[in-house]
Amino acid sequence: xxxxDAIAEGAIRAGCRFYAGYPITPQNELTAYMAEHMPESGxxxxxxxxxxxxxxxxxxxxxxxxxxxxxxxxxxxSLKQExxxxxxxxxxxxxxxxxxxGGPGLGNIAPSQSDYFQATRGGGHxxxxxxxxxxxxxxxxxxxxxxxxxxxxxxxxxxxxxxxGMLGQMMEPLSVSPGRIKSYAKPWALxxxxxxxxxxxxxxxxxxxxxxxxxxxxxxxxxLMRRTEQRWESACLDDARVVVVAYGGxxxxxxxxxxxLREAGKKIGLIRPISLWPFPDRAFExxxxxxxxxxxxxxxxxxxxxxxxxxLCTRQPIEFLGRAGGGIPTEEAIIKKIKTML
Amino acid sequence: xxxxxxxxxxxxNVSSHYxxxxxxxxxxxxxxxxxxxxxxxxxxxxxxxxxxxxLAYDYWNFDCTEAAHGRALAVATAIKRVRxxxxxxxxxxxxxxxxxxxxxxxxxxxxGENLTVIFINNAVYGMTGGQxxxxxxIGQKTATTxxxxxxxxQGYPLKISELLAQLPGVKYVERVALISPAEINKARQAVLLxxxxxxxxxxxxxxxxxxxxxTYWGMSAQAAxxxxxxxxxxxxxxxxxx
Numbered sequence: 211x212x213x214x215d216a217i218a219e220g221a222i223r224a225g226c227r228f229y230a231g232y233p234i235t236p237q238n239e240l241t242a243y244m245a246e247h248m249p250e251s252g253x254x255x256x257x258x259x260x261x262x263x264x265x266x267x268x269x270x271x272x273x274x275x276x277x278x279x280x281x282x283x284x285x286x287x288s289l290k291q292e293x294x295x296x297x298x299x300x301x302x303x304x305x306x307x308x309x310x311x312g313g314p315g316l317g318n319i320a321p322s323q324s325d326y327f328q329a330t331r332g333g334g335h336x337x338x339x340x341x342x343x344x345x346x347x348x349x350x351x352x353x354x355x356x357x358x359x360x361x362x363x364x365x366x367x368x369x370x371x372x373x374x375g376m377l378g379q380m381m382e383p384l385s386v387s388p389g390r391i392k393s394y395a396k397p398w399a400l401x402x403x404x405x406x407x408x409x410x411x412x413x414x415x416x417x418x419x420x421x422x423x424x425x426x427x428x429x430x431x432x433x434l435m436r437r438t439e440q441r442w443e444s445a446c447l448d449d450a451r452v453v454v455v456a457y458g459g460x461x462x463x464x465x466x467x468x469x470x471l472r473e474a475g476k477k478i479g480l481i482r483p484i485s486l487w488p489f490p491d492r493a494f495e496x497x498x499x500x501x502x503x504x505x506x507x508x509x510x511x512x513x514x515x516x517x518x519x520x521x522l523c524t525r526q527p528i529e530f531l532g533r534a535g536g537g538i539p540t541e542e543a544i545i546k547k548i549k550t551m552l
Numbered sequence: 553x554x555x556x557x558x559x560x561x562x563x564x565n566v567s568s569h570y571x572x573x574x575x576x577x578x579x580x581x582x583x584x585x586x587x588x589x590x591x592x593x594x595x596x597x598x599x600x601x602x603x604x605x606x607l608a609y610d611y612w613n614f615d616c617t618e619a620a621h622g623r624a625l626a627v628a629t630a631i632k633r634v635r636x637x638x639x640x641x642x643x644x645x646x647x648x649x650x651x652x653x654x655x656x657x658x659x660x661x662x663x664g665e666n667l668t669v670i671f672i673n674n675a676v677y678g679m680t681g682g683q684x685x686x687x688x689x690i691g692q693k694t695a696t697t698x699x700x701x702x703x704x705x706q707g708y709p710l711k712i713s714e715l716l717a718q719l720p721g722v723k724y725v726e727r728v729a730l731i732s733p734a735e736i737n738k739a740r741q742a743v744l745l746x747x748x749x750x751x752x753x754x755x756x757x758x759x760x761x762x763x764x765x766x767t768y769w770g771m772s773a774q775a776a777x778x779x780x781x782x783x784x785x786x787x788x789x790x791x792x793x794x
Contacts, residue, residue, distance in 0.1 A: 228634055230630065250696075251717075254630075254633045254634065256630075256633070257559060257716075258658035259655055260655055260659075262622075262623065262626070262655075263623070263626040263655070263656050263659065264626075264658075265629070266619065266620060266623035266626035266630075266656075267626050267629055267630035268625075269619070269620075269626075269630070270599075270617070270619075270626065270627035270628060270629065270630030270631040270634075271628055271630040271631070271633070273617045273627070273631060273633050274597070274631045274638075275634070275635045276630075276636040278630070292620055293623070296618075296620050300617075300618070304772070331780050334576070386595070387600070397676065399614070400594065400597045400615045400616075400617055400631060400635075400638075401597075401635065401640050402594050402595040402614075402615055403593070403594050403614050404594035404595070405594075405617050408609070408612075408613060408614050408615050408616065409615050409616075410609045410615075410616050410617070411616075411617035411618065412605075412609070412618045413618060414606060414618055459603070461593070496645065500632050521771070532557060542693075543716070
């Protein structure tokens, strides 16, 4: 199955019953899969007239209590930022998939990781955070859909799946295990006010101090997410002299490079952030006492590296290797770079 | 004694934040009365616009959501598709529906979504301080057309209702004016029909209400109603468009 198909199938199996999307490469298979298979599950799939409409349809479906999702690629995700901010402000759950492509502007359709800042720093207006998960394989992307919808409901907050064109197009075997779905009561949802006081979904607070209170409540939620949602994978850290940090599709190439260097006896370790926000600072904590060199490898000109620097309290040497706009750091280039650090 | 006129259950008995002579109060009440008459208060989900009526939920005693500026019909589409048994309507001003939200308006109508739209046309942006609206009349003085709207520079009043009436997915369009007991009664009937259409599955229905904004027209409340009757109706004729 391709990554795009697996994400769509994972979403449906995770209880997603509303999808709205607008065509953009390289995520079109996802929209097509939803159009074909969502109705079989009794759900709704709409090809919206724009990305703005699509994300606001997610807003409406979420307000009405459905598990709702949209997907796009970088330029389309820029258009969705307004709606993501409104989801965060109104504390509505929703899942947004970004299969990143080259930018800025119209860019190109090659895989890229240049939207890291946009995803992890908010992207739209206001002080808010989205939970951001970065799958590195088709199987993981499938599984993360369960987690994404669960966390969206649990925190009443948008969740972003940050993939890239490589992952979206990649075909990999997928063993489909029935995921567990926890259902959340949604007494706040718009259902008609039968037997209760009217529900209001809002992000406008004009009364003195009201918006500050809302922001403080949001910050509390984000702090809880920081404590409980850090996720990462690491390998070969015990004797490592150089630790390479990479996520998503980039990690796959880095892993190959590190394996080759290990086979040649080089002491290289590996950290893969799985949650990009919250960034897994805790993965770095046990290493802070050691004097190690770090290398961040990205399909960008250096975005995740800023979080690595923060996790290292900027005390350790850290180097960068990255290409974007269609260029991808090759295994050979990664090996060459690491050798200069040994 | 039989009580023949009472405060609608769907309207909270609170004081209003609207300016003296504003049409929103009348429009809110008409909607509330129609909801009561159809017995759908517990099934209604309303979408409040960005604009002066963003606080509509402070007045309506039923479920309500905000929407980003212009996106009310995208939000409404999804709510109705998720909950087809509920009665879903948007309440939008001219800027919301016919400028920033034109795309959502046309495509929602063109999909023939089974929704109801209450469209308040007061030919001006009220909440932001009286700027030109897509429906401002030629020659109308606003904060951004100090010498009056000039077609050479700002184009023409947009007759979105007539545009929408061309679409096969649109089933009912009527323009009414909130200017006199007789016209307000017609408006009441139009709102009732637009909501009843949805309940009966007829499809996309829109009621455009010409509504006074004395504050940004620089007129008394009475003069504003007169301006609708004498001037605005010439550009936006009343009656059933589809």
